[in-house]
Amino acid sequence: MYQLYYYPLNASMAPHLILEELKADFTLVTVDRKNNAQKSADYLALNPAGRIPTLVAGDLTIFESPAICIHLAESHPTANLIPAIGDKNRALFFQWMMYLTNTVQAELMVYFYPEKHTTNIENITHIIAAQERRVTDMFALLDSELQHKDFLVGDSISACDYFLFMLAVWADELKKPPLAFKHLSQYLRKLAKRDAVIKVCKKECLSLTDYQ
Structure with missing residues (x-):
């Protein structure tokens, strides 16, 4: 099960799209950007950069939208969301x-x-x-x-x-x-x-x- 810390139409949108494309088991956790919740102590414990999104996957926590996208694509190779090693x-x-x-x-x-x-x-x-x-x-x-x-x-x-x-x-x-x-x-x-x-x-x- 993945947890995606997100805010609508924020940089979390790309990982959200990929999770849906993968038909992955995930939950969305809203980070209230309007109230600066991404700077809260609890959120900073997950993501010290204080930015959205953050992905929690078991014991792995990762931030930065493109890094999350690449990680998800690599973790689900049969979905072909990233070309395999050796592919031009x-x-x-x-x-x-x-x-x-x-x-x-x-x-x-x-x-x-x-x-x-x-x-x-x-x-x-x-x-x-x-x-x-x-x-x-x-x-x-x-x-x-x-x-x-x-x-x-x-x-x-x-x-x-x-x-x-x-x-x-x-x-x-x-x-x-x-x-x-x-x-x-x-x-x-x-x-x-x-x-x-x-x-x-x-x-x-x-x-x-x-x-x-």
Whole structure:
């Protein structure tokens, strides 16, 4: 049995999607982010970084969303959510997972929390504008990559696809959101039809109307 410490539409969404895809035995434990519960003593005992999510699997406790996604994929090899060792697509899996988390997600965090990246409040609007351009260019790259593909890596869904779906949800209010790109929107709409996505979005109160 897994326990996923989560908050709706937070970085816990990708692990939540993977747990549903795996049809794993898991429970959700809400961390009340609105009340800063991720900084509570009890939560910090599990995750000293004080961030969401955290996964508890028996005597193993792990944090950081991509690390949880990779761990779950590795722990359930028959689900093929990560290419096997020796598969040429394995390197591409790590390439895209690192791009999604170290580049796209990191730049989105600057866009959402510009006040953490300046000591001059007058710079905030300029940071937001610059970041929106940067993130839009990143989704344009992903759109190009998906031109002739159903999935980001290989011929079947992987943890990368669920991670990208989460980031696309976050970016839906950009001037040019992910659904405004031809190939990326087709890809996202196909993902939105999967049972795992439907179940998670229902639990996390996200409407999929725009993806239909």
